[in-house]
Amino acid sequence: xxxxxxxxxxxxxxxxxxxxxxxxxxxxxxxxxxxxxxxxxxxxxxxxxxxxxxxxxxxxxxxxxxxxxxxxxxxxxxxxxxxxxxxxxxxxxxxxxxxxxxxxxxxxxxxxxxxxxxxxxxxxxxxxxxxxxxxxxxxxxxxxxxxxxxxxxxxxxxxxxxxxxxxxxxxxxxxxxxxxxxxxxxxxxxxxxxxxxxxxxxxxxxxxxxxxxxxxxxxxxxxxxxxxxxxxxxxxxxxxxxxxxxxxxxxxxxxxxxxxxxxxxxxxxxxxxxxxxxxxxxxxxxxxxxxxxxxxxxxxxxxxxxxxxxxxxxxxxxxxxxxxxxxxxxxxxxxxxxxxxxxxxxxxxxxxxxxxxxxxxxxxxxxxxxxxxxxxxxxxxxxxxxxxxxxxxxxxxxxxxxxxxxxxxxxxxxxxxxxxxxxxxxxxxxxxxxxxxxxxxxxxxxxxxxxxxxxxxxxxxxxxxxxxxxxxxxxxxxxxxxxxxxxxxxxxxxxxxxxxxxxxxxxxxxxxx
Numbered sequence: 001x002x003x004x005x006x007x008x009x010x011x012x013x014x015x016x017x018x019x020x021x022x023x024x025x026x027x028x029x030x031x032x033x034x035x036x037x038x039x040x041x042x043x044x045x046x047x048x049x050x051x052x053x054x055x056x057x058x059x060x061x062x063x064x065x066x067x068x069x070x071x072x073x074x075x076x077x078x079x080x081x082x083x084x085x086x087x088x089x090x091x092x093x094x095x096x097x098x099x100x101x102x103x104x105x106x107x108x109x110x111x112x113x114x115x116x117x118x119x120x121x122x123x124x125x126x127x128x129x130x131x132x133x134x135x136x137x138x139x140x141x142x143x144x145x146x147x148x149x150x151x152x153x154x155x156x157x158x159x160x161x162x163x164x165x166x167x168x169x170x171x172x173x174x175x176x177x178x179x180x181x182x183x184x185x186x187x188x189x190x191x192x193x194x195x196x197x198x199x200x201x202x203x204x205x206x207x208x209x210x211x212x213x214x215x216x217x218x219x220x221x222x223x224x225x226x227x228x229x230x231x232x233x234x235x236x237x238x239x240x241x242x243x244x245x246x247x248x249x250x251x252x253x254x255x256x257x258x259x260x261x262x263x264x265x266x267x268x269x270x271x272x273x274x275x276x277x278x279x280x281x282x283x284x285x286x287x288x289x290x291x292x293x294x295x296x297x298x299x300x301x302x303x304x305x306x307x308x309x310x311x312x313x314x315x316x317x318x319x320x321x322x323x324x325x326x327x328x329x330x331x332x333x334x335x336x337x338x339x340x341x342x343x344x345x346x347x348x349x350x351x352x353x354x355x356x357x358x359x360x361x362x363x364x365x366x367x368x369x370x371x372x373x374x375x376x377x378x379x380x381x382x383x384x385x386x387x388x389x390x391x392x393x394x395x396x397x398x399x400x401x402x403x404x405x406x407x408x409x410x411x412x413x414x415x416x417x418x419x420x421x422x423x424x425x426x427x428x429x430x431x432x433x434x435x436x437x438x439x440x441x442x443x444x445x446x447x448x449x450x451x452x453x454x455x456x457x458x459x460x461x462x463x464x465x466x467x468x469x470x471x472x473x474x475x476x477x478x479x480x481x482x483x484x485x486x487x488x489x490x491x492x493x494x495x496x497x498x499x500x501x502x503x504x505x506x507x508x509x510x511x512x513x
Contacts, residue, residue, distance in 0.1 A: 006379035028136060053152045055163075064363065066292050073170030074146050078122055079104040080173055081113065107144075115162045121149040130185065180204035180266060185276045185281065185290055198293045204273060212411050214404040214435040215257065215397065221318040227269060232370070243364035247371045249386050251378040252397035255434035258374040261397065262301055272298045278308040284353030288362050296368045307371045351382060358390050363473040399432040408435065412442040413451040420455045427462035431469055437461070 088106040105111060107126035112119060127143045150158050183202040186197055210224055230246050237244040248265075250258040266273050274294050282285050294300060302308060306474045356362065358371055373391060375381060386394070400408075402425040409415045441458040444450075 002242065009079075020260035031060070039471045051152055051303055052149050053155060053158075055148040055158075057146045066170065070167060071144075071146065073167045074122075075170070076173050077166045077170035078111065078124075078146070080169075081111065115165065118150065118154045118157060120158070120162070123147045126334065130378040178270060178471060181272045183272065183294075184323070185274075185277055187280045187282075188414070198290055200335060201272075206263035206267070208260045209267055209410060210264050212262065213257065213264050213405065214400065214407045214411075214439070215261075216403055219395075223393075223395065224268070227265065230370070231269060233367070243359070244367040245359075245371060246362060246393070247358065247373075247391040249378070249391035249394045250374045250397060251394070252376070253399070253434060254376055255436035256399065257435050258301070258397055261395070262299065262372055262374075264373075265370070266299055269299070269370070270297070272449065274298055274300045276300055276302050276500075278305075278349055278354075279347050281347055281349050283348045284350060284356070287357050289350055291357055291362055292365055294366065294369070296366045297328065298368075299370045299372060301372045301374070303374045305385075306375045306377050347369065351385065353391070354385065356384075400428060400438045402428050405434055405438055408439050408442055409455075412439060412444075413454055415451045417453075418451070418455060420452070420459065423459055424455065424462065427459065427466065430464040431462055433462060433465055 015400055046213040057068065057070060057074055060066065060069045088109045090106050091103055105124040107124055110121055110123045112121055114120070123146065125143075125145050142417050148158070148163075180203070183199040183201040185199055210220060213220060226246075234244055250261055252258065262273065272295060274288065274290075281290065291300075303430045328443070332451075372389075373386070375382075378386070378394075385391075405424060405428060406416070406421075409418075409421075438458065440459050442454050444454055
């Protein structure tokens with residue numbers, strides 16, 4: 001019996017060698033047009049004998065510009081089933097999840113599936129086309145794809161029912177096991193690890209919720225209702241012909257809770273956050289690529305946009321003066337070359353590029369996105385950047401009011417009422433203090449400090465802030481009066497009478513005789 005098998009393998013090896021030799025000669029000597037015809041009929045002849053169909057699902061679509069949603073759904077579906085049959089698996093640790101270790105198919109691994117009595121095969125494929133040019137990093141073009149194989153007699157069942165079943169199950173599993181992520185963009189001309197990537201991410205674990213957000217309850221409810229309406233508005237946005245996205249402008253003094261608001265929105269909507277650092281984006285084209293690689297159900301954030309880039313026409317003024325030194329003379333050539341080199345290294349993202357990113361044609365790629373800008377100085381922003389339609393809702397986050405204080409007292413001290421509350425309410429109405437400063441005063445400094453001590457600390461801080469604000473107002477009034485006096489003096493001298501302005505000083509203003 002063993003000799004029989006040996007003879008069979010020997011003959012099979014000879015046959016394979018002959019086939020390979022004939023194929024090599026065929027490719028080398030047969031003209032291309034004849035070769036194409038021969039291959040065409042060869043495939044037809046093979047299909048009569050070979051009864052299986054293969055369907056390929058690539059990881060990226062559209063010249064590798066966007067990750068395929070179908071690939072992601074299939075990957076999730078197979079991960080839920082691969083641990084039962086696959087022999088080679090990849091493990092990923094997921095923190096704070098019902099299944100802390102997620103298993104998925106390793107590269108070039110095969111598993112079987114069954115649907116309505118039909119057996120199918122899935123293969124996880126991975127190919128690498130290495131570049132021939134030398135580089136410090138191993139440049140390569142990685143391609144990943146899944147291949148589905150089934151008998152051709154079940155073509156209709158698989159293409160009309162099974163694939164749809166896989167996609168729906170994959171999306172359902174993703175939704176139930178969704179773990180929020182916080183993304184940041186890598187430099188446009190940089191490397192991350194051994195390959196260039198647009199975004200890096202960590203698990204998003206910020207605990208902020210609207211219930212614990214210190215702000216006016218009416219304004220909070222208005223924001224929540226707006227988010228709920230947006231989330232359920234897919235058909236509405238299609239009806240009115242707009243991309244399914246919404247812009248929010250959060251503005252107010254530092255410490256008023258703009259970043260906390262974003263975290264609360266992400267947790268409420270169950271959206272990932274893409275924290276976009278504009279200064280790391282080389283040019284407008286890179287900005288589009290970043291947008292394409294964001295997923296739906298996400299919040300794209302540009303914090304402190306007034307500080308992110310110079311988008312208000314200052315570049316033009318800088319260009320006009322680039323050939324002048326500080327004294328108006330031509331600039332030193334070496335100094336000029338150095339400044340040009342530094343300028344080339346910087347970002348060249350323009351206001352036009354950013355506007356197209358927000359609501360241009362490319363902004364319609366994907367769906368269910370929220371775009372948020374934050375700023376401490378809304379008056380510095382270009383009106384075109386924050387007009388309605390781009391930033392649909394403007395939300396001012398201001399100083400802490402009494403209602404916001406009560407939320408903080410509940411959060412930090414678990415106190416809903418106290419005899420000191422009326423005093424605090426009066427002081428909050430008389431001075432400005434940010435929610436961050438109020439929260440810092442309410443936080444116990446030791447395990448023995450009780451709620452009353454914390455409230456007393458807050459009262460002292462409010463009284464000090466009130467005094468400081470009063471002194472600052474007096475100083476500003478004094479400076480204003482002195483400035484007015486100087487202007488009056490200059491006006492008197494300008495008349496040519498040579499008289500000094502003398503008189504009686506009343507309320508900080510000198511009245512001349």
